[in-house]
Amino acid sequence: MTTAHRPAAPAKPEGKTPHSSSHAEEYEHEPVPASARKSLLSIAATWFGFPMNLGSAVFGGVIVYNLGLAKGLLAILVGNLVLFAYVGALSHHAGSTGKNFALQATETFGSRGRNLPAGLLATVVIGWFSFQVGLTGTTLSGSLGWSALGGAAIGGVLYTLLTMCGIRALSLIGMIATPLFLVLTVVALAYGLNAHTTLGDTLGYQGAGATLGFGGAVAIIIAGFADSGTMTADFTRWSKDGKSAVLATLTAFPFANFLANGAGGLIVAVGATANPAKDGGGFLNLLTGHSAVLTGIAIIFVFANLGSVASHCLYNGAVGWSALTPLRMRTLTVILGTVGVAFALTGVWGYFLDWLNLLGVFVPPIGAILITDRVLKAKAGDRPAGTIRVTALVSWASGATAAGIAHYALPELVDPVIGMITAAVVYAAVELLLRRRAAEIPDVAEIPDGALSA
Numbered sequence: 144m145t146t147a148h149r150p151a152a153p154a155k156p157e158g159k160t161p162h163s164s165s166h167a168e169e170y171e172h173e174p175v176p177a178s179a180r181k182s183l184l185s186i187a188a189t190w191f192g193f194p195m196n197l198g199s200a201v202f203g204g205v206i207v208y209n210l211g212l213a214k215g216l217l218a219i220l221v222g223n224l225v226l227f228a229y230v231g232a233l234s235h236h237a238g239s240t241g242k243n244f245a246l247q248a249t250e251t252f253g254s255r256g257r258n259l260p261a262g263l264l265a266t267v268v269i270g271w272f273s274f275q276v277g278l279t280g281t282t283l284s285g286s287l288g289w290s291a292l293g294g295a296a297i298g299g300v301l302y303t304l305l306t307m308c309g310i311r312a313l314s315l316i317g318m319i320a321t322p323l324f325l326v327l328t329v330v331a332l333a334y335g336l337n338a339h340t341t342l343g344d345t346l347g348y349q350g351a352g353a354t355l356g357f358g359g360a361v362a363i364i365i366a367g368f369a370d371s372g373t374m375t376a377d378f379t380r381w382s383k384d385g386k387s388a389v390l391a392t393l394t395a396f397p398f399a400n401f402l403a404n405g406a407g408g409l410i411v412a413v414g415a416t417a418n419p420a421k422d423g424g425g426f427l428n429l430l431t432g433h434s435a436v437l438t439g440i441a442i443i444f445v446f447a448n449l450g451s452v453a454s455h456c457l458y459n460g461a462v463g464w465s466a467l468t469p470l471r472m473r474t475l476t477v478i479l480g481t482v483g484v485a486f487a488l489t490g491v492w493g494y495f496l497d498w499l500n501l502l503g504v505f506v507p508p509i510g511a512i513l514i515t516d517r518v519l520k521a522k523a524g525d526r527p528a529g530t531i532r533v534t535a536l537v538s539w540a541s542g543a544t545a546a547g548i549a550h551y552a553l554p555e556l557v558d559p560v561i562g563m564i565t566a567a568v569v570y571a572a573v574e575l576l577l578r579r580r581a582a583e584i585p586d587v588a589e590i591p592d593g594a595l596s597a
Contacts, residue, residue, distance in 0.1 A: 169309055169472045171465040174241030174380070181381045185314045186391040189378045189455075192317020194368065194400035195324045196452045197425055197445075198278065200407030202367055204416065204424025206360040207408030209352035212345070218357050219404040222364025223397035225560060229365075229507070230372040231392045232514045237376035238388025244374040244459075245466030248509075249528060251516040256531040258467060260509045260539065265463025267370045267502065268456040269483045275453035276302065276487035282445055286427045287438070295487050298446060302453040303480030306461065307473050310381055313455055320451040321399070323444050328406040331426035334433070335415025348412035352420055358555045364404065365559040366503035368396070373510040374459045457483065504550055507559040508542025508566035515567040519574055526578075534573045542566025 168179070207215035236247060244264070248257035280295030305312050355363075375392065382388035407424020415429055416422055430441040461475040468475075512535050520526070546562030 169462065169465075170241075170380075171243065171462055171472055172246075174246070176241065179381070180241070180383050181310070181314075183383070183387045183390060185311075186379060186382045186387065187394045188314040188317040188321075189310065189381075190317075190375075190391050191394035191399040192313075192319075192321050192451050193371070193455045194395050195317075195321045195403050196448050197282065197427065198275070198449075198452060199367065199400055199403035200328075200410065201423035201425045202363055203404030203407030204411040204419055204422070205352075205407075206355065206363065206404070206423075207348070207350060207411045208419040208423065209350055209355035210357065210360055211350035212348040212408060212412045214357065215350065215360065215408050216405055218360035219364055219401055219408065220397060222361040223401045223404070225361070225365055225557075226368055226372055226400070227393060227396040229510055229514075229563070230368070230375050230396055231389045233373065233510055234375045234379040234382075234388040234392045235385040236513070236517055237379040237385075238382035239385035241380050242376060243380050243462055243466060244376045245463055247376055247513055251513050251528075251532065252535045253529045253532040256529075256533075256536055259536070261463055261467055264370055264374055264506065264509070265460045265467070267506070268374065268459040268463070269479050270486075271370065272302070272453050272456040272460065272480070273483040273486040275449045275456065276484055277490070279445060279449045279453075280487070282425070282427055282449070283442070286431050287442070292488055296484065298449065298453070299480065299484030299487060301446060302450045302457065303476060303484070305450060306454040306457040306476045306480065309472075310378070310458070313378070313451075313458060316447060316451045316454060320447045323440075323447055324403065324406075327430060327441070327444055328426070330437075331415070331429040332406075332409060332413065334429045335410060335413050335426070337414070340413050345409070345412045354420075356555050358557045361557045362503050362550075362559055364400075365507065365557070368400070369502040369506040369559060371455060371459050372396075373506055374463065377459050377462045378455075503559040504546040504562060505543045508539050508546065508562045511542060511563035511567040512538050512570050515570050516574075519571065523575075523578060534570060534577070538566045538570035538573065541569045 170176075170179070203215070203219055206218055209215070210218060233247075237243070240247075245257060245261045248261045251257075252260060276295050276299040279298035280289075280291040280293070283289040283294035284291035305316060379388035379391055382391060407426075410416055410424040410426045410429075411419045415426065416424065427441060427445065430444075431438050457476060457480055458472075460479050461472045464470070464475050464479065465472040470478075516535070542562040542565045545565035546558045549556045549558040549561040
């Protein structure tokens with residue numbers, strides 16, 4: 144990464160980075176050096192602990208409620224396989240180079256052009272942080288009678304403090320949240336089963352909803368991790384190499400996310416939730432009212448489980464904005480965490496379905512362009528990043544437009560995939576055409592540094 148591709152920084156002692164510190168460096172402005180890379184287990188824990196959460200169970204339950212168990216699980220599997228291909232490709236690049244999402248975006252969108260996609264995603268994930276904070280409050284309120292605002296406020300403070308500890312804390316919380324989720328899912332299913340529900344009834348569950356088709360169900364799974372999945376480099380840049388980064392991603396998609404989605408689907412199939420159309424496979428209510436010990440464990444589970452997701456999202460946002468501004472990651476964690484908690488307390492997080500629609504339309508084309516650009520550079524050679532790469536921005540707009548049309552006009556299709564394919568095809572076609580004409584006509588798709596200055 145040359146100095147032309149990073150924000151201007153004051154003079155600094157040789158060997159130091161703009162944000163250097165004596166400990167816990169997060170490498171917001173440069174690739175993670177080989178000496179700071181972490182083990183496969185550590186990075187895998189960062190990823191597999193992320194999707195293993197109550198939110199994924201809710202989505203899985205909604206899907207099974209609408210499609211039935213067999214068809215619902217198939218849609219969940221297909222969505223997770225798409226996520227693995229998408230996130231895995233982005234992770235391989237991150238592990239190979241050590242670059243975070245903002246640095247990757249610089250290569251493809253330009254040193255200034257990257258501000259739009261990187262800024263959008265770094266903001267969008269704060270919406271997910273806010274959603275998890277709000278969900279903490281309502282979950283504790285519905286199951287234990289706590290104040291929803293009080294529970295959300297406590298959760299928001301705890302999750303912000305956790306994120307300030309950096310990438311190591313994300314690995315640790317993943318190692319705690321995952322076994323808790325698996326064990327308590329089994330306990331919840333045991334309590335949810337009743338004398339009138341047989342194995343045949345469960346396996347043959349046909350669903351009772353009619354508002355969601357197969358394509359829409361697959362789209363929900365993809366959209367659920369479209370943002371942090373696209374920003375996977377913020378996590379997997381810490382991997383030893385590209386292969387380790389892909390293996391770490393594999394633990395999340397399809398494995399951890401499929402288990403979490405499927406657990407919610409089973410909760411619905413056994414008839415253990417009163418309002419599956421709204422609450423999906425949320426199962427905390429099944430763990431309370433039995434004993435003080437189990438209720439206490441359930442409370443710890445809520446904070447560990449939703450805290451894992453919230454801290455990952457806040458980390459994405461803080462690293463993203465730190466790469467775009469002079470502020471450090473931990474300073475931005477406090478600022479963005481405060482903003483996210485404030486939004487959660489207003490109840491805006493409740494519009495999460497609209498949020499998912501936004502993610503599925505606008506976000507996946509970004510990652511598709513990053514992947515396509517890397518493939519083109521591997522085959523045809525590198526090219527200058529420039530300041531603003533219009534080909535990338537136009538391709539993103541094309542993919543988002545196609546996904547938006549598919550979402551509203553062709554709901555049976557998987558609109559995130561439509562957006563990814565469109566963006567990749569447009570970008571590849573325009574880039575190849577311009578490369579062929581490069582010897583005769585200057586590449587008008589790139590605006591060189593300084594061309595936009597007054």
